[in-house]
Amino acid sequence: MVDVYLFSGFLGSGKTTLLKKMIMEFKEKGLKPAVFMNELGSMNFDSEEVGDGVPLKEILDGCICCSGSEKSEAQIQTLLAESEFDVLLIETTGAAHPVEALDAIFSPLFAERLNFRGIVTVADSKRFLERQQLSPQIRSLFIEQIRHADLLLANKTDLLSESEQSQAIFEIQQINPTARIVQTVHAKVPLKLLESVSPAQRGPVEQAPVSKLNLQTKIVSFDEPIEREAFEEWLRNLPDTVYRIKGYLTLSGHSYPHSFQYAYGMVQWLPEYMKLRNQIVLIGENLEELVMP
Template sequence: MIDVYLFSGFLGSGKTTLLKHVIQQAKDAGLKPAVFMNELGEMNFDSDAVEDGIPLKELLDGCICCTGSEKSEAQLQTLLAEEEFDVLLIETTGAAHPVEALDAIFSPLFAEKLKFKGIVTVADSKRWLDRSQLSPQIWSLYLEQIRHADLILANKMDLLTEAEQAQVTFEVQGLNPEAQIIQTVQSKVPFSQLQKISASKSGAVQEAPVSKLNLNAKVLEFQNPVKRDDFEDWLRALPESVFRIKGYVPLEGDKYPHAFQYAYGMAQWLPEYMKMQTQIVVIGENLEGIELP
């Protein structure tokens, strides 16, 4: 049977970074991983994190846990039919309820081939401390993602003081005392820790589908290169309802666009060495007035 791990966590928590670490560690252990990724928008920039040679299927512009459940099942069936692998890593969209996302995994079409190991939730520790700024719907989903985890990564601990680290760990553990909690930086956790977990019985599920969260994904295309300072000024002026931005930004003076990631007020720039489509995906609430500078 194929071991299956489901990576959960809100937008920008560090799920894709975790995915990259686990892929490499699984390969180092002599295992062949495969990946199934889910994204709200029509494009999945996070798929670039999956290196060539790793079997990959994607569900775009839908949620694995609701409207896209049948499509997810079909993609997984195709993956199992076309490829041979030892470990299946599922990265859900940040708006997915982890328990609802399990429907596709337990399809009668292939359930006997998969051994579900558990839910790994990446919790943004900084966002936890600033949770008063979240809408009630987003906060409800955040809690559900933690409550139903079998392993919790209290991530971004390097952004907190020692007192804040202790506070987050204590409060998150209190919400789900049965799950192991590990303090992490950049979602780094030994693959051996994942292999030790086993799925626990889930309690009552409080539904929080995307339609109730009012989350949207908006694609913004660049017509011309921009100055980095001007773009970062635009970022700082964005409302707090913008949770995540990712894509490729063309900067003045550079031959190739830069890969760009933004979550919770923090931006990350990475150089690219090939031509990429210069656009970004903005994810959040109330995005109607969000336009490029």
């Protein structure tokens, strides 16, 4: 049987960072991981992070717990038929309810081949403390992702004071008193902790389908290199309803693009060493009102 871990968490919480680390650790242990990824938009920049030699299937432009459930079943069945692997790591879109995602993934066609180990939810600690600023639908999903976790990573604790860290842990425990909670920076957690996870009995599910969340995606392409200072000034003026931006951008004076990540006001640039399309994807609400740089 193949061990299965489902990585949950809202947009920009650190799921892909966790995924990359776990792929490396499983390989170092001599195990072969495979990955199934889901993205709301029509492009998945995160799949570039998986690396060569790792079997990968993905669902784009939809949520596996909504219209994409049949596609998810087909993709996982194909993955099992085409590749030999020991561990399946499933990264859901940030708009997915983890229990609904499980329902979509475990088909009678291959359920007996999967050994589900648990839901690992990555929660942005800073955003959690500021959750009242989110729309009611988004806040409800955020809470549901925490409530149904078997292992909770209270991530980005380096952005909080000690008192704020204590407050975040206390409030998370009120939502999910049974899950193990680990404070992390950059979703760094030892593999042995992940392997100790076991699924808990699920409570009632509060419906929070993506169709009711008003989340949108917008792809923006650039024909010319961009000025970093001007672009970051545009970022500073974005409304709070832009939750996530990611992609590749060539900066003025550079031959190769940078991998670009943005979540809740935090920006990360990482240099790349190959030619990639200058393109970013935005995820949020009311994107049609945005003035692009």
